[in-house]
Amino acid sequence: MNFRSACTSFSAATLALAAFLPTTAPALSQDRTRQDRPGQFDFYVLSLSWSPTFCASQKGDGNDQQCGATRDFRFIVHGLWPQYEKGYPDFCRTDEPDRVPRSVGQSLFDIMPSMGLIGHQWRKHGSCTGLGQREYFAKVREAFGRVRLPTDLSRGETSVTLSADEIEQKFIAANPGMSRRGISASCEGRRLEEIRVCLTKDLQFRDCAEVDADGCRASSITLPPAR
Structure with a gap:
């Protein structure tokens, strides 16, 4: 298992249940010899x-909460993922319930729409x-608010095509303290899939070699319009 497949290699069947989890190709390895413990990450x-x-890619697949005719989401939160310097923990044992009550989740629908x-x-x-x-989830909200979205990218009114470096540079310009070694743009074919930003535990920008190295290698990436 690797960095990308851990968080983005969901099958279409799972997507229909989860309502949103994009897919990417595998790249980085995960060390599964250690036991993942809550709170122990970098x-x-x-x-x-x-x-x-x-x-x-989801028309007719029942993802109306995110992709219905009245929805026009742009950048949304896929997740806030704890990471090791190499690899990541997942599915840790906790005393908290597996199920998230709707009373907790619905307050996030503007940034996590299902x-x-x-x-998940x-x-x-x-x-x-x-x-x-x-x-x-309060941390998720805080982290989302920590990153300023470049206006010309997040507007979503028309299609925009740039290189991965140009997209990353727009985020860096909008966010003092962010460096090119602390952000990665991923793609689905030649479309922008995700922007991944590395943050300390107190949500300050930081570098992350493994994540940075896992970026899109397409010569140009398109952001399809919201409508």
Whole structure:
């Protein structure tokens, strides 16, 4: 298992249940010889998905909460993932319930538009943070607010095509303290899939060699319009 497949290699069948989890090709290895324990990790990755890319491949698949005719999401939170310097923990044992109550999840619908996504992110990643459910999702909200979205990218009114470096540079320009070694753009074919930003445990920007090396290698990437 690797960094990408841990968080983005969900099957289409699972996507129908989770309502949002994009896929990418495997790249980095995960060390499964150690036991993952809540709270024992090095930093976070905030994964911001470009919703129009996901929705372009999901027509008719029952993801109306995110991709319905009245929905026009742009960047949304795929997840806030605890990471080791190499690899990541997942599905940690915790005293918290596996199920996330709707009363907790619905407050996140503006940035994580389905209970399937919210529940999966808690079980696989939130459980390893050492935080309770409410604390974890408050951290997700705080992390999302920490990153300024470049206006010309996040507007989503028309299609935009740039190189991965140009997309990353726009985020860096909008976020003082962010470096090119602390952000990675991933793609689905030649469409932007996600922006991954590395953050310390107190949500300061930091470098992350493994995540940075796992970026898109396409010569140009398109952000499809929201509508």
